[in-house]
Amino acid sequence: MSDQTGVSVQQIVEKVWLSIAERRLRPGVQLKEEQMATIFNVSRARIRQALALLQRDGLVAIIPNRGAFVCKPSVEEARDVFFVRRTVERCVVERLCKGVSKADIKRLRDHVAKERIANTQDITTDIIKLSGGFHLLLAETVGSDFLFATMRDLIARSSLITAVYRNTNRFNCGPDEHAEIVEAIVGNDADRATHLMAHHLEHVESELDLTEIRDLSHDLRAALA
Amino acid sequence: MSDQTGVSVQQIVEKVWLSIAERRLRPGVQLKEEQMATIFNVSRARIRQALALLQRDGLVAIIPNRGAFVCKPSVEEARDVFFVRRTVERCVVERLCKGVSKADIKRLRDHVAKERIANTQDITTDIIKLSGGFHLLLAETVGSDFLFATMRDLIARSSLITAVYRNTNRFNCGPDEHAEIVEAIVGNDADRATHLMAHHLEHVESELDLTEIRDLSHDLRAALA
DNA sequence: TCATTCCATATTGTCGACAATTTTGCAATC
DNA sequence: GATTGCAAAATTGTCGACAATATGGAATGA
Structure with missing residues (x-):
């Protein structure tokens, strides 16, 4: 039954x-x-x-x-997460630019292709999973357990932050910027890749409303001041 | 019974x-x-x-x-951990230099004092706990759940790495360098504090033997090449 | 009417027992 | 003598039940 x-x-x-x-x-x-x-x-x-x-x-x-x-992350925590994320992702990208296997390249390109499909078909669930999954896949490709675990943590927290502070209806982290990053990695162009990644993360963060007035429900004194 | x-x-x-x-x-x-x-x-x-x-x-x-x-962390993982740690600790120190309460200052100084005692009395267990605890206390003082959690993770992994790759019998992370960092923070001297922290972490990492030949037991082909 | 106390209810924390899986030791076979 | 197959032992995975704790509301008194 x-x-x-x-x-x-x-x-x-x-x-x-x-x-x-x-x-x-x-x-x-x-x-x-x-x-x-x-x-x-x-x-x-x-x-x-x-x-x-x-x-x-x-x-x-x-x-x-x-x-x-x-959890409800505070604005400051959100900034901390993105601060650390910029560093870690830079580390990941630098390591990848030292050379990736053909199989890795295929995996990365396939992933971006999947993102494109999800975007055109507008399947929210897939878009969210895949856009976080891209950054996770980058970390996984490096092959360092630590970087993968850290990235996993950062992606999870970023998702929560995005869910709380997103001020547009469109989901960010579009596949085009991901595709550019992949191609820079494939070309072993560390400068370009790290630059693209930094720009990408800035873009993601810029779509959040982190100037919001803090929720002071938990601190009555400050709220009533 | x-x-x-x-x-x-x-x-x-x-x-x-x-x-x-x-x-x-x-x-x-x-x-x-x-x-x-x-x-x-x-x-x-x-x-x-x-x-x-x-x-x-x-x-x-x-x-x-x-x-x-x-776990047995690889040399590369060890380097990754210290790479990320340099960034996160820098973030922590910068945030602290924007101002700390009198109570926080006392807590930090008290902790360093405890480290001094443990060092003079040569109590290994306490030395290990306290030297990691110092960095954890710094993160806790910032008040960000995320930075604290990240630091906790980094300290745990650093301890394992130190245990595996330490090449001297003396435990590093001495209280003197910690004390200097605390005083720089108290003086709101961000430049000096971040510089001291960077130097301190370099010092810690330098006492590890990360040039060791990689253990290739898990990869027979590479080991026998 | 409001604050306080106490109890019923709901929720989490812990444990021991059983099921599923893996490892190991032993024997049979090539 | 080395390898394969099988069974027994050891280990992990899962569950239901009970104990401890927190929550919300009713009863009591000022």
């Missing part, structure tokens, strides 16, 4: 991640374990594991004996 | 962390759940939670259906 199919921890994480990135889950809402266990048709233990991973990625905050809540 | 005292997840993480940093646990060894459950006198569930956190910190690798193993 009912599908007995248990959902893997990774699938749960991805589902929640997407829901947050697509703004279906707003910052502050509580992710109750039993509720999620029912939705995904698994035991609470697996949900707890998924929540721990989401905490690792900085998407949810787990308060002891209270539960897990979707 | 036997002490019924359950050990918290955080305590387990710290114990393992220290054991790795002090080289009592070598890279590659498996951390078996039941064994650890017996040692810490807790259930396996709590051990699993601790192992998940250690994986988050990049200290152990969890292979599905196989178990958890202490």
Whole structure:
């Protein structure tokens, strides 16, 4: 009758991640374990594991004996994330410009092609997944566990920040800029590649409204001053 | 009879962390759940939670259906970690130089004082904990969750790298350089503070033997070439 | 009417047991 | 003597149940 199919921890994480990135889950809402266990048709233990991973990625905050809540990053945190991201992505690109295999090149170009398709067909879910996935793929191609893990963390937080502070309806991180970066890497042109990447990230950040007045709900004294 | 005292997840993480940093646990060894459950006198569930956190910190690798193993970072990964660390610590120091409270200053100076005591008394465990703790305290003082989390990650990985690649018996990261950095921050001298920090990190990295011939056990073809 | 206390409810934290998977030891075969 | 196949042991993965803790509302008193 009912599908007995248990959902893997990774699938749960991805589902929640997407829901947050697509703004279906707003910052502050509580992710109750039993509720999620029912939705995904698994035991609470697996949900707890998924929540721990989401905490690792900085998407949810787990308060002891209270539960897990979707994070709301502050404007300053958003700036910090992009600051570090500029550095790490630069490091990634520099490493890639030292040479990539033919297989890697194909993978990168194929990914950009997928992004193009998602963009023309306007499938929001795919656009979000793939545009973050591009930067993750770059890090993965380097082959350093550390850079990959760091990038994973940064992408997750960037997605949350984008979901919270995006001021346009169009999703940024378009495939054209990605394509240019790939070709610069293929041509081993480190200067051009790092420059393009810096410009790309500036572009992404510029579409966010980080001048917004801070939410001072948590600090009544400051709010009423 | 036997002490019924359950050990918290955080305590387990710290114990393992220290054991790795002090080289009592070598890279590659498996951390078996039941064994650890017996040692810490807790259930396996709590051990699993601790192992998940250690994986988050990049200290152990969890292979599905196989178990958890202490990581062995490659030389290149070590360089990546220090590359990113230079950037993040610079960001932290710059933010701190914009002004810190009197309470923060006291906390920082107290910490350095503790380091001095541990150094004179030559208590290895404390020295390791405190020297990493200093950099963590700097990040915490900034007040950004993201910078703190990133720094936490970097410190954990740095500790593992130091444990693996340290070529001297003396533990680096001495309190004198820390003290200088604190005083530069107190004096709001961003130039001097960032310069000191950069020099300090270079010093730490210089005591590692990162020229070591790569371990190619995992790549037979390359090893036999 | 408002503040306080107490209790019922809901939610998270922990544990022990069982199922699934992998590793290991041993024997049979080539 | 080396290799393959199989079974037993060890280890990880998952679950349901119970204990501990926090939340919200009703009852009580000023």
